[in-house]
Amino acid sequence: MKTKPYQPNNSVLGYSVGVTLDRFIKSKQDDFPFASGELSQILRDIALASKIVNREINRAGLSNISGAFGSTNIQGEEQQKLDVVANIRFCRALTKGGEVCAIVSEEDDEVIDLQNSSGKYVVAMDPLDGSSNIDVNISIGTIFSIYRRVTPVGSPIQPEDVMQPGSKQVAAGYVLYGSSTMLVYTTGKGVNGFTYEQSLGEFFLSHPNITAPENGKTFSINEGLKSQVSDGVNNYIENCKDRNFSARYIGSLVADFHRNLLKGGIYIYPSTEKAPKGKLRLLYEANSLAFIAEQAGAVASDGKNRILDIIPSSLHQRTPLYIGSKVMVEEAENYLKEAEVTP
Numbered sequence: 001m002k003t004k005p006y007q008p009n010n011s012v013l014g015y016s017v018g019v020t021l022d023r024f025i026k027s028k029q030d031d032f033p034f035a036s037g038e039l040s041q042i043l044r045d046i047a048l049a050s051k052i053v054n055r056e057i058n059r060a061g062l063s064n065i066s067g068a069f070g071s072t073n074i075q076g077e078e079q080q081k082l083d084v085v086a087n088i089r090f091c092r093a094l095t096k097g098g099e100v101c102a103i104v105s106e107e108d109d110e111v112i113d114l115q116n117s118s119g120k121y122v123v124a125m126d127p128l129d130g131s132s133n134i135d136v137n138i139s140i141g142t143i144f145s146i147y148r149r150v151t152p153v154g155s156p157i158q159p160e161d162v163m164q165p166g167s168k169q170v171a172a173g174y175v176l177y178g179s180s181t182m183l184v185y186t187t188g189k190g191v192n193g194f195t196y197e198q199s200l201g202e203f204f205l206s207h208p209n210i211t212a213p214e215n216g217k218t219f220s221i222n223e224g225l226k227s228q229v230s231d232g233v234n235n236y237i238e239n240c241k242d243r244n245f246s247a248r249y250i251g252s253l254v255a256d257f258h259r260n261l262l263k264g265g266i267y268i269y270p271s272t273e274k275a276p277k278g279k280l281r282l283l284y285e286a287n288s289l290a291f292i293a294e295q296a297g298a299v300a301s302d303g304k305n306r307i308l309d310i311i312p313s314s315l316h317q318r319t320p321l322y323i324g325s326k327v328m329v330e331e332a333e334n335y336l337k338e339a340e341v342t343p
Helices: 021-031 038-058 081-096 131-136 223-228 231-242 253-263 282-295 326-341
Strands: 068-072 078-080 100-105 121-129 140-148 169-177 181-186 191-197 202-207 218-220 266-269 299-301 321-324
Touching (some): 021 038, 021 202, 038 169, 078 131, 081 131, 081 140, 100 282, 140 282, 169 253, 181 253, 218 253, 253 282, 282 299, 299 326, 321 326
Antiparallel strands (some): 068 078, 140 169, 181 191
């Protein structure tokens, strides 16, 4: 009897389905320095929570969970109902397995101590970035970082377990809730993206080994802040315009970063007169995206220093952020330096 190997005809189906996120995580587990499966489980828990949050977002306008919640977070920002919902979903998911000892969230004033001294990992997250955009159907996202605790397992968590520089991250990622839902993450060995197939309830590998273009022709900045930012920033933006670069600013950090990561470009949120230390949070926004950027060949800076080298001094510390294609970030840094020395 003649036989032949099975070869799926994806041209007939119209698409090619990649490996599932769960299978991909399992296949990469041995790459981790501590291959006990705990980090893999945390990534699965985050993926599960993101599916639930994705569902909540999709029905937000019909279930009275869009709009303001009526309270403010530690940043003094008005909390949206979905901020609170997403925070609850992710915290619940991360509490169940026992791998995590503490959570840092944008929505909570203090570290959430899970009273689990056997947990080896700390998760820092912005459960729902850009949530005010949900009312007008603009893309929003979740950002997360995972650190391995530095104090002995079995002891209570200490400040040094949480206040680690971004270079100590063991994993970081984001979920983009847009025209499709994507989860992008790194464990320090490249960046991979997964697209959510809603009818199957699974994330499938769609963007393997993401590599950021070395240069780009897109700049992302809130130009409404022009009168509040330094001459160096304004001079760089004018130079971009002189070269007919495209201005693209969604106002959702994950969405702006994702586009520039794939297509090339720079995202800038500089220090301003009203926010001289910057606006974005170091621990669970800048560090996470900086780790991903560097793993994809891009660069992340506060205008002078590598983001991942900054040692945090407070839980909700803010920082300026220049992140994206290597050439563009270095150009922006040069403009900042020139403006400082020009009388």
